[in-house]
Amino acid sequence: MNLPNKLTLSRIILVPVFMLLIIPIPEWIVNSNFLAFAHSQLENVNFFIKNYGNYMAAVLFFIAASTDGLDGYIARKRKQVTNFGKFLDPIADKLLVTAALVALVERGDLSSWAAIVIIAREFIITGLRLVAAGEGIVIAASKWGKIKTVTQIIAILTALLRGYLVDVLLGFPIDKVLMLVAVIATVYSAYDYIVKNGHVISQTR
Incomplete structure (x- = not known):
């Protein structure tokens, strides 16, 4: 290996x-x-x-x-x-x-809605990539896909360190704010992928 x-x-x-x-x-x-x-x-x-x-x-x-x-x-x-x-x-x-x-x-430490949105996005884009692969099309990672990944990692790390960060920042819910940013980036990245590659699905109808 x-x-x-x-x-x-x-x-x-x-x-x-x-x-x-x-x-x-x-x-x-x-x-x-x-x-x-x-x-x-x-x-x-x-x-x-x-x-x-x-x-x-x-x-x-x-x-x-x-x-x-x-x-x-x-x-x-x-x-x-x-x-x-x-x-x-x-x-x-x-x-x-x-x-x-x-x-x-x-x-x-996290709303199940945020988790569902993020996980659902992965299912949707994975399905889109599988359909595209069947048509011989490769869907490359987009700028928004990379932004989504970075915001998710930062939000998760902040949530894991929530107790320490919240104490330092005098109660400001930075973990929730960053997770909201991650969810928004996740939804928009899914929209971006679908808009740019929606023709893959329409071709297979």
């Missing part, structure tokens, strides 16, 4: 680690009679997750998000572009963002 594919795979491997750091162990497991012998240890784990896990998760998310684009750049520069990499890269990108959104909704 070449280096670009290893970088892509590393993003996928980091996803379950990210989830473990941000979502506490369910109370029904912590308080179950079956695990009574480990009750105090499980409570300590949850204490760590609730107080420090989101900061560690933010670091992991930043590292994983930083490799987005790096793997493709290395693959093109070294002429190591493979079908496996083409298949894996978009999965890694979407899995990372989706996992972060679901985790934030689970923690109550």
